[in-house]
Amino acid sequence: DADVTQTPRNRITKTGKRIMLECSQTKGHDRMYWYRQDPGLGLRLIYYSFDVKDINKGEISDGYSVSRQAQAKFSLSLESAIPNQTALYFCATSDSVTGAMADTQYFGPGTRLTVL
């Protein structure tokens, strides 16, 4: 089984709809992240969480919210989806333990979201 899973894998929705993307991990990592990927722009950080009670905004948090329900679960919500939120969304995890792997991120398979 995959260590980092995302649901759904594909989603088509309409402008104004609320949508939630979910991420679960079995790696035992304490840190979790949400990114979006757009062609030619690389990945951009939306939100990250270092613990269940810790939520931090990333580079592009406007229009998004997150919830860390448990150490293993981190969900991303679009309260009112708009077409320019059409993108590929990745969840990632990392371990805060210092050392050679220093916060290396492990990515889920991605969710392709289309907002019409």
Next chain:
Amino acid sequence: ELKVEQNPLFLSMQEGKNYTIYCNYSTTSDRLYWYRQDPGKSLESLFVLLSNGAVKQEGRLMASLDTKARLSTLHITAAVHDLSATYFCAVNNNNDMRFGAGTRLTVKP
């Protein structure tokens, strides 16, 4: 604001040739990462570089870091088709993680 620039963005090379991908970043950072993404797939970690002068090698790929120049390089030696993918560098500056736009590498026979 932390900015990360990669070049080239597109690279087509023949098997057996050597080439280097460059990653420049705008502010000091204590961690630099290289990732690989195959078409339609997720990202896979290649290297993490933590200090000035750090060099890591895995197979035909070698990554280095010069923190004074704010530059990392990913050197490809004797390219093979299996290396065709998009390569991203990423910089962590006080938990602000920024990715470059990626270098799409195509290795032709």
